[in-house]
Amino acid sequence: MATSLGTSSTRPFGKARCSMTVQPELVTILREWVQVAEEDIRNAEHTLTLQEGCPLRTVCFHAQQCAEKYLKALLTLRAVPFPKTHDLAELLHLFPPGLQLNLPLEDVDRLTDYAMETRYPSFQGVPSRDEAEQAVETARRVRQAARALLPPEALTG
Template structure:
């Protein structure tokens, strides 16, 4: 298994690529709302996984943002507002990828998903930086 530092870097790398893809699509192909929301959800899923690894908290393979937040909440209290914000992206993990599922996603939903992903990244990086400096 990779060293902890490398695994944290790997999760952050993958999360950043998902976020960058979503932002690029939002700027250049804003009609691709389903893909934008999917990549935002993926970034929001991977950033907390980096923090969990950094904090030595084991987790199961899961797309559930609530599950990941519950694990983080055991270490540091997570606000209800943060839970609520991430809950908005929960359905974008899997169901949005299949043609038999119907989602009404607006360009505003896609913009909001990108903002949530950016805020989640800031949240995670702040805690990783604090851990490094302590």
């Protein structure tokens, strides 16, 4: 589990949308990342609407997956190789200058924890509804920031 990203408690995120010409093959790959990320956020949001018996672990897992896939889409856009990892802080450390996320480290770490601890039995208990709602909100912030930086043609299809 990552506990810090440099000396700051947040990472700034570049505001300019991608202005480079993107090859059609890359657009196809980016669309795939976006599509699976969108499926994850829809799954998390829809599942969270259940009042009784809501599988909160599932909500948190899909929120983490959405954020992870959007980060990997941005790294793919910039041709930055990345390892097989669910660690969002590790992915953020790979971002080139000018492509950084403004997200509290505790939110990054918490989402990273949900990648594994929600998939298997745990003696740490089930996330609360508040924690699940916070996970979805964090995923939405990552989604919004990433979509602002991805080329528009990667967001359709």
